[in-house]
Amino acid sequence: MLTYSFDHRGTENLYTYLYNCMKRDIVNGVLKPHEKLPSKRNFAANHGISVITVENAYGQLLAEGYIYSKPKSGFFVSPIQSQIDKEMRQTDLINTPILSEQADFMNLSSNHMPAEHFPFSVWAKLTRRILTEQDAKLLVTPPAGGVVLLREAITKHLKDFRGIHVSPEQVIVGAGTEYLYSLIVQLLGRDKIYGLENPSSKKIRRIYQAMGAKIVPLEMDHEGVMLTPENLTMPDIIQISPSHHFPTGIVTSVSRRYGLLQWANESMHRYIIEDDYDSEFRLQGKPIPSLFSMDATDKVIYFNTFTKSLAPTIRISYMVLPLPLLKRFYEQLGFYACTVSNFEQYTLAAFIKEQYFEKHINRMRNHYKGVRDQFIRLIEQSKLGEHVRISEENAGLHFLLTIKTGESDVVLKKKANAHGIQVSFLSDYYNQDYNIIKEEYQHTAIINYAGLGEADLQRVVEQLTLAWVG
């Protein structure tokens, strides 16, 4: 029978000592998987200890899964060898890198604001103030739509800057636009068909698909989504960015806007989702009015985000629901807790209310304008300038660069890569299952410049010149 010496017990109590001895033998394989253990009574008698002590040790081993019991037949060693293998496997895995940014590339394919532009000191000041006040409200669960103070601040901002007159109840705050899209699909139904501009961001397509909703691509021309039977018959919901379409930069014309609103009005199930993701950064002329502000019939759901305007890693976005959907939202989805931390909601509320947000936007708009102007000037002065056409440069944080070439976008991209530049093309954003890309959308690079410092521009222009016309 299994026997342990208690000579080296030291200061441990009997039960813990016994438990440790057995555990060690199980882990080391001295006690084999499925081996039967002595009965508590026999084991106690053999060691001259009480049954209670053995019971406690067995109990703890049982609770932790080292042994198992079978009714009426006693205790057995659990097969834990595979568990140990697993730990070793994982020790290997832990040493592999999780994800590394490709630091050698100048990345023109995404828009990351450089860290030096984030208003760290103001943000830190406001955060400190909010944490110092240690107000109990910081720990009170807010309504599903978010902290009221923040929603009031957003409401005022929308009124002042986007001509949108709504009440704070209509503003639903969430941890990023992607999350809010998943809520919208839950609200409107995954049995609905969602029409998406083609081209469009791949991510949006993947979100709808991951949520189980069916999507159809909508053909566009230079005025936005076309009001063709092909586009308007299938979808229940149409999602557009009328102020500034990504990636083409197209502004949806007023007649298209009214056409779409009329389409939405023809059935009670139809809605338009307006993603106004970068309307703050129109670099020329008055801001384009929001579709929501033109809609008198409660058919538009408005989306915007602080991810673009403040920092990509502050995960705060919001949507504005028309009144008829508001009741439905609270009934169907009001049980969800708001996904943004209270601390950041209160900080952002103060940031907007005390006009830091407006100042930040204005400062960034001027900065981006400066980068854009210099970038375009450098291109025009370079050899590259003779071989390209620049367009859609007045809004958002990118412009389009059409290269006069017979080479395919794949080849152009490879050549740019070989010169240390990562860049996307319009053709990357087409849902190619549906449309063949027209010649006019070929050879057109999307130049995201938000992440570039002035010092980078010269190098980018030189390398692109070498890559494409060198």
Add this chain to the structure above:
Amino acid sequence: MLTYSFDHRGTENLYTYLYNCMKRDIVNGVLKPHEKLPSKRNFAANHGISVITVENAYGQLLAEGYIYSKPKSGFFVSPIQSQIDKEMRQTDLINTPILSEQADFMNLSSNHMPAEHFPFSVWAKLTRRILTEQDAKLLVTPPAGGVVLLREAITKHLKDFRGIHVSPEQVIVGAGTEYLYSLIVQLLGRDKIYGLENPSSKKIRRIYQAMGAKIVPLEMDHEGVMLTPENLTMPDIIQISPSHHFPTGIVTSVSRRYGLLQWANESMHRYIIEDDYDSEFRLQGKPIPSLFSMDATDKVIYFNTFTKSLAPTIRISYMVLPLPLLKRFYEQLGFYACTVSNFEQYTLAAFIKEQYFEKHINRMRNHYKGVRDQFIRLIEQSKLGEHVRISEENAGLHFLLTIKTGESDVVLKKKANAHGIQVSFLSDYYNQDYNIIKEEYQHTAIINYAGLGEADLQRVVEQLTLAWVG
């Protein structure tokens, strides 16, 4: 024809003045919906101004939706009256309260940690340090699973306190457990059937339903989910809280745990979701080991949250994926951005790494133990004590109070309400479409005490005595 006097134009330029006049007349109803406007040429001639000026004014009105154009027939006033009605309606709405806490109630039906226990000063210190360092990494989009530093800190915490040995890749950070559940349904499939303990939190049921997944209730006894054919045939996924079931407090026995693991192993589609939501607050004995740590076959998905252990309004939870699901997660859902702000991820990482989290948990455990002990002592010393039985008091932040009475739970709840106490009963948590609630689960109140200060306890006991045993 429509005519404006330019006598009062002041310093405004012609185009802006004209735009403002027309806008005012449209809003006031002087210009009626669908009224045709003069052609730009006629209008200009009539006022002795240039066509360009009229064009600019019309253009801005058009862009903002005050007028619309019909091809080949000219410009018309938009029907904006309904828009104005809408604004007025919303002004009414804005003055109604969004959601108010029922402050007069002692609320025993939810567990809100009182603000004075949140470690504000440490949290503020760490936040300040992180913001002061102004590190560029704060603005770098982290991998889909979250900031690596935080996932490493969680990994170490799981190893030290829950016997869970995993690599940081397996830890997926998200904005609250509810959000992570929606990810899991996207990962495992909404065509799967999810078995949930009955009783269980209503919220969990609603999340699965909102995501479009089918749920079935699993019958339980005092050892946890029963291993009956009824329970095990239907579901593909079983979700349990083996360390401490809510609301019954049941700990799943080791034999049931092995039984469930075996069930999961019988088909490659089966998984077990372990929600370990309050395992930190076991007030007596050693912590119950996690099911994940007993699982040698990669069939358990582990969930935990800082919402319970730190603050309900810090929205940070995580799940641990078994290795076979990890690859699938990154392929299918890796495009989602992490939903938690970087600032809070870095703050929490430091909070855990520098052992503040461990200290906080220990302090709160002692605090809760004190509240529980005093609460139970007060009940036992009161007249109420003779009419109730207290159970499941050793774990989590609630205990069960079974009242010896013939009255229904509805009546008991009403009587408590009438004495200013909000309280839930076990019967509130049953999915009553399926099971008739057994007599042994009747008349049992769930006493959540985390939100109560010591001063409240005496009052609660007095009022409950008056309410229930008069």
